[in-house]
Amino acid sequence: MSTRLASGGRLIDRKTTQKFTFNGTWLSGFSGDTLASALLANDQMLVGRSFKYHRPRGILASGPEEPNALVNLGRDDRLEPNQRTTTTPLFDGLQATSQNHWPSLEFDIGVVNNYAARFLPAGFYYKTFIHPRAAWKHLFEPVIRKSAGLGRAPKDRDADRYEQAYAFCDVLVVGGGIAGLQAALSAGRRGDRVILLEQAAHWGGRAPVDGDAVGGMAAGDWLTAALEELHALPNVTLRAACTATGVYDHGYVLAAESLADATPGDGRPRQRLWRIRAGRIVTATGAIERPLSFAGNDIPGVMLAAAMRDYVVNHAVSPGDRTVIVTNNDDAYRTALVLRDAGLAVPVILDARPAPAGPLVEAARARGIRIEAGRAIAKVQGGKRVTGVQICLQAGEGAVLEEISCDAVAMSGGWSPVVHLWSHCGGKLNWDDRLSAFLPDPARPPLNHDGRAMVTPAGAAAGIFEPDAILTSGEVAGADPDSLGEVQDELLARQSVVVPPVWVMPQGARADLRAKMWLDFQNDVKVSDVQLAAREGYESVEHTKRYTTLGMATDQGKLSNINGLAVLAQALGEDIPQVGTTTFRPPYTPVTLGTLAGEARGEIFQPLRRTPVHGWHESHGAYFEPVGLWRRPYCYPRSGESHADAVKREVLNTRAGLGLLDASTLGKIIVKGPDAGRFLDMLYTNMMSTLPVGKCRYGLMCNEQGFLSDDGVVARLDEDTWLCHTTSGGADRIHGWMEDWLQCEWWDWKVYTANLTEHYAQIAVVGPKARALLEKLGGMDVSKEALPFMAWSEGSLAGIPARAFRISFSGELSYEIAVPASQGLAFWEACLAAGAEFGISPYGTEALHVMRAEKGFIMIGDETDGTVTPLDLGLAWAVSKKKADFLGKRGMERNHLSSPDRWQLVGFETLDGSVIPDGAYILAEGSNDNGQRNVQGRVTSTYYSPTLKHGIAMGLLHHGPSRMGEVVEFNKTDGGTVKARVADPVFYDKTGEKQNV
Amino acid sequence: MLTLTCPCCGVTAEETELAPGYEAHLKRFGPGSTDAEFESYMFARKNPKGVHFERWRHAYGCGKWFLAARCTATLEVFGTYPAQTTEPPAAILDAIRARRPDWKA
Amino acid sequence: MSEPQSALGNPVFEGFATVREIGPIGMITLRATLSAPVLAKALAGVGLALPAQRRILRQGARAAGWMSSDELLILLPHSEVPEVLASLSKALQGEHHLLADISDARAVFRIEGVKAGQVLAKLCPVDLDRLEPGELRRSRAAQVACAFWAEDDGFTLISFRSVAGYVMGLLTHSAQTGSELYSA
Known part of the structure; x- marks a missing residue:
């Protein structure tokens, strides 16, 4: 049974008890526990059910690579599925429920899949649900959907806040183990601006647990000194609980920082996404221990060897009283020693190597621990937890030599350097035969904007496992990355760590054993599945991945990919490097959608554009519709009135009397200069240079293909100034279009433009009584003679400076009045007050649409869709035949368009x-x-x-x-x-x- | 997400501050051009794996268009230069040849 | 004539930094050949000097900011706009240029306090540590265009008027007490 040890636990504070629930039962742990360590301390070995076969599963790892121990964390508006217990800090009041079982974790109906496993081989879904076709929609898909997925998707709106932030540095160091700390020190001492990130809440990586001396000091002392110096460097920023999730072009890195995960509701953002732009990146991301593939390697109580000693050393949690160690390398011997030091029994170390030797092996031997060389686990015994192991020869087929009872198994299949960040932007890998692992190839790094290496690996991430070599590699990565390749080759050649390949245990295992050897624990992919895929003709690792779902679970194959592709390579009779890896894609660990959305939620989900009159519309019950990012009143329904009725009333009122429209969203672009007329003649299909000062003219714009792009009324303000109105959605686009031609094609033309759209509120006063209203407001002559149709004049109305355009989009007597935005609301209200006697009523965009359609006026976006020419719309009168050239003229001449x-x-x-x-x-x-x-x-x-x-x-x-x-x-x-x-x-x-x- | 230095205002902007304008140094063909010329202007675009000349606008910045020489495969940037030119300047060509000796314009 | 209204009516938010909408503030856009001698003279005529690339030069209540290689932004009290426009227009007669009152196309915010920069660091992809004294930086704040510069223990930020509510929302969200990025 797993339990809390009486003493020890370097990360826990036994004085602070924290109560939490697991499946509704109250349990307790200590401050400094992870949810995983607290569950183990409470003998909660069984924490979940596997995805496909619903097999009982326990905690396998101690970090982000954990595939099994995922829970629904929190509830209601703070529910989040698939949370890894191994990286979830324990807090008082935490609520967790296990996943993927019904009716309960202990008794699960779905486990029937386990006994039917031979009917659920790789590619089961592809093979089974093809026929009959009609069954897919109504039978197969609903059933599969119901059984798909692990955790429960939250239904409530997320109660938490999130944010994002930008940061810049010369050197970003990812990983706060000794390699990363040393890299940050060496770059920081040179004066570089350094950011150091660590995914865990504490620093030091594996060193404090593994216990080797670092730089001639105890690991803890070295760590204290390094952190002290780093904190004192003003050019170095340290951030723990912050996971670099992806490396992108030109030194761009995303990192997710946990702020209030363990203190929900404290008012701070729950998480923060850092957008870091780094001159270069050092990945000191360590390595992940690999499982061994033996039968029953997924039974609760089987754990990665290093994870087991993490729980003992960091949290004073014993995963079992009697632990069998099984390994192909020296590192697992540390676990044996740690367990012994904690007073726990290690009945045997099964070492697949024929002749294990070295200081760790000798230390274990000196402590009297039984070591069996060339031995393997034939099968783990037990159901919901380990009860014993059957021992066999690694070289054989699994004949049982001995049975040993135990309640835990610690396994180590060697270490895979975490090369994800190195690989995200194209860093290449080499297979290292001594380590049986892929290592970053310093000669083929991901490249930065200047063509130089963007990422430098250090420490275990580069395959360097011995503390002093790690320090050297960190030092060089931090200060002198150009010489790193050479240094690393030398460090690799010098180190004594060797990991022989053990991909299947025992190597000639029988079919019944291979069908119980898990590669991907989360997606339930076994050695037999990958071998089946190979037999069925899958040769590419990318195809095999998708066919078997190997590495496609939320852990993205952190534990399974290397073992899986090694099994595939063996089955295909190829070398591992020939088979290659699947593509490493961000994020390294899952990132909550809230964090990616950041501030963009609710009111500030997107920038809503509001006219100066928007507040009035809102307070007068307008029903809004989106027009681009603007919100425009669609209509102003009165109490009890349907939208259709409101539109009808607004149209009739305007046609019979007086309507008021907020047209402020219309684009208003000033075009000025000696060449402005010539420029507008190129831009519009009709002539604008001949427009007299004081007059307005409707114009069309086409793209170079000859298709309509925008339209609007142009007013000539003075000899060399025109004001171009564009559609509401087109203002920025057309302004950009103008600048593009002026900057990139006709850069010698003397023309300046300015987009004044938002400087003005534009109010359309429409209807037979429009003139009467403006005359009442007073200030300028709006008579037919002074201001005829398609003319404009400037003055003031109701004491507000105004420009009045006699243009009509409704067919009625109509003035569009532009006033400064800061007085737009005042002008609107003045119109309404003065217009009361004329029966004035505001109208919305739908009434505008109805009235323009009654008049046969086209609308860009309704009558046009990017494939419509002016001629298609009967607008030949607005396409000049005199002009030698304008944008779109040549395009329109193409035979299909002129047909x-x-x-x-x-x-x-x-x-x-x-x-x-x-x-x-x-x-x-x-x-x-x-x-x-x-x-x-x-x-x-x-x-x-x-x-x-x-x-x-x-x-x-x-x-x-x-x-x-x-x-x-x-x-x-x-x-x-x-x-x-x-x-x-x-x-x-x-x-x-x-x-x- | 790439970064480019705007030759107009000197800011090294990230991609979100820029608007792409696709291939640079196109020659406009208007009325009077043949169908083949118009097609080359309107539709025939280079899509090299390697050195490419592109238009970018510093849209969330000074608003100016500029041109960039860039490797589409490695995203290495050889240089940026003002848009008011019909061909890449010598300094840009030199920078490209220094890094890609085999490259032919 | 009614009093000109700023976009939001000058709300204030107090978080780890203080955020205020200020204004209305007068603004004039001036596009011209910046090296033209007549331009320097015209600016001098209204008490201003030509700013260097990406700089803003304040002279009392007025300032001139470099927006682009052929564009300046002149800031001044709202009521002085007509007079300064007229003066510049007269001084630039015969020179190709564009002058326009854009006061009401913009909203202006102040972000104040020793941690004011942290508010902007959450919204703008800008290396604020490398912002030079008097630098006018044009960029974006989350999803909208902005321009800002450091001034009087804080920053002044300009956005388009129509998105003033969005920008105030961004600044408020980013300045929440307890969400500081750095302790100092």
Whole structure:
């Protein structure tokens, strides 16, 4: 049984007890525990069920590589699934529940999969759920979806806050073990700006647990001195509990910092995402111990050897009274010694090597520990926890020589350097035969913007495991990365660590044993699955990964990938480097979505753009619609009024009397200079240079392909200044478009532009009584004579400086009044107050749309979609035939665009008065090769016209203008059709009398 | 996420402060050009694995367009230069050749 | 004539730094050849001098900031805009230029206190430790364009007016007490 030892535990504070629940049961641990160590201290060996077979699973590791011990952490608005107990600090009140079982962890129905395992081989889903096709949607997918996934997805809105921050440094050191600390010291002493990150909450990495002397001192003393010096260096920033999750181009690194995970609700952000730009990066990320593949290696109580001594030394937790050690290297002997020092029994060390030797082996032997060379585990006995092991020869097939009872097994299959960050941006790896591991190849590093190495590995991450060699490698990585390759080769050659390959235990294991050897514990992938994949023809490691799901779980194969590809290589009869690794992709460990979203939630999810009148709209019940990032009133429903009724009322009120529209979102760009006219003639399809001062002209802009891009009214302000109105969504884009041509093509033309969109509030005063209102406001002459249609003038209205444009998008007498934004609300309110006697009422974008459609005015984005030319829309009158060149002219000349055989704009009146559905197509005879009905056009704008009291629409129809009066058929979403008569798109006031009064 | 130094304002900006403008040094073909010329201007784009000349705008900055010479495979930046030129300046070509001796313009 | 209103009505937030919307502040955009002798003269005529690349030069209540190689931003009391516009316009007659009142296109914020830089460090991809004295930096704050400079124990930050509420939200979120990035 696992229990708390009476003394020891370098990270725990026995004076501070912390109570927590696991599956509803109250347990207690100490401050400094992880959830994993606290569970072990409470003899909670069984912590979860495996993904596929629902096998009982215990804690395997002590760090972020843990595949089994994942829990749902917290509840309700702080519930988070798949949290690794090994990296979750214990806190008072923590609530955790185990995952992937029903009805309970102890008794789980799903374990039936375990007994049916031979019916669930690799690729089971691919092979099984192909036929019948119809069953996929209604039977297979729902069942698979229900059984997929480990933890429970939270349903409540996340209660926590998150944030992000930028940081810059010369050298970023990832990993706070002795290699990283030494690298930070050597770079810091040179005066470099250094950031040092450590994923754990404490510094020192493995050194304090492993106990070797560092730089001639006890590891703890060295650590204290190093940290003291680093804290004193003003150019070095240290950050613990901060995991570098990914390395990206040009020294960009993302790191997730835990702030309030263990103190939920303390008001601080729960986590912070650091966006670090580093001159270069040192990865001192250590190494991860590999499991050994023997039968029953997943039974609770089997643990990685180094993890076991972590729990003993760091948390004073004994995973078992009698622990069998099984290894292919010396390092696991440390665990035997630590267990013995803690007064625990180590009945035997099973060493797969024929002749283990060296100081650690000798130390164990000197302590009287039984060492069996060339031996292996044939099978672990036990169900929900280990009860014993069967011993066999490593060289054999698994014949049992002896059974030993024990309640824990510590295994070590060697160490895999953590090369993830090295590899994210293209760093290459070499296979090292002495270590049986992939190491970073210093000759093929990921490259920075200057073509130099961006990442430098140090310490165990570079395959260097002996403390003084680690110090040297850290020193060089921190100060002199260019000479690192050479130094590391020498350090590697000098070190005595050797790890012979032991990929399957015993090497000739029978099929029944191989079917119980777990490679990927989280996704339940066994040695037999990878071998099956190889037999079925999977040769690429990337394909095998996807077929077997090896390494595709939340741990991304930290423990399984090397073992898996070694088994694959063996099965294919190839060398490991030939098979290669799968691609290392960020993030190194999972990052919470909240952290990636940072501040972008709720009110500041995205920048909402508000006009100066926005507050008034809000307080007067406007119903808003998004227009780009703007929010514009769609309509202003009165109490009890539907949106459709409100729109109808707003249209009729405007046509009959007086309406007010907040048009502030319209783009307003000043174009000025001696070449401004010439420039605008290139930009617009029609002539702008000839526009007289004081006048307005509607213009179209096309892209170089000849397709419509934007439209708007241009006003000439003075001899060399024009004001270009753009669509609401187009202001920034068109301003950028202008600057692009001026900066990159016609850079010798004397033209300046300025985007003044937001400087002005623009209020449209619309309706037969518009003039009466402005006259009442007073300040400037707005008479027909002084300010005729398509003219503008400047002055003041209601005491506010104003520019009035006589333009109309509704067909009514209309003025658009531009006033400074800081007085926009005042002007709006002045209009409403003065307009009361004229029955003034604000109207929204939907009424605007209805009125412009009644007039047959096109709208960019409705009538256009990037494939429509001005000619398609009957706007030939606005395309100059005189100009030698303008943007889009050559594009329009292409034969397909100039062909008469295109869909062209017409109006439609439904025969039954109904409204054609948005997006409806106009049906043609017959069907295409796919059995779909042929079409001959589509609707682009469709509304109920309150003025005409029936449905009206505009749309593009094949040869449209020559088909006036013809009846065509539109499809409807309910499968039926609606008939409409082809008509002139100008439905209302065809001669334009009303706007020109 | 790459960084480029804007030759106009001198800021080394990160990619989020920049707007991409794709291939640089295109020659505009307008009215009177052949279909082949127009196609080359409008559609035929280089997609090299290696040295590439690109347009970038310092959009969240001084607002100016500039050009960059960059390796699309390693993201090495050979240099940035003002947009008001029809071909890469000699200094940029020298920088490229220093790093990619086999490169041909 | 009504009183000009700033975008938000000058709210204040006190966190580990103080965030305030200030203004309305007068602003003029001036585009011209910055090396033209007539420009320096025109600026001198309104009590200003030509700033170097990416610098802002304050002269009493007025300042001139370098926005781009052909663009200056002139800051001044809101009420002085017409007079300064007229003066510059007259002085630049005959020189190709563009002058425009953009006071109301912008919102202005102050972030104050010894940790003010930490608020910006959460929002702007800018190496603030390397910001030079008097440097006017244009960048982005989260998802919107901004410009800022250090001044009087804090920073002044300019954004577009329409997103003033968003920017105030960003600054408030980032200045929450307890969320300091560094202790000093």
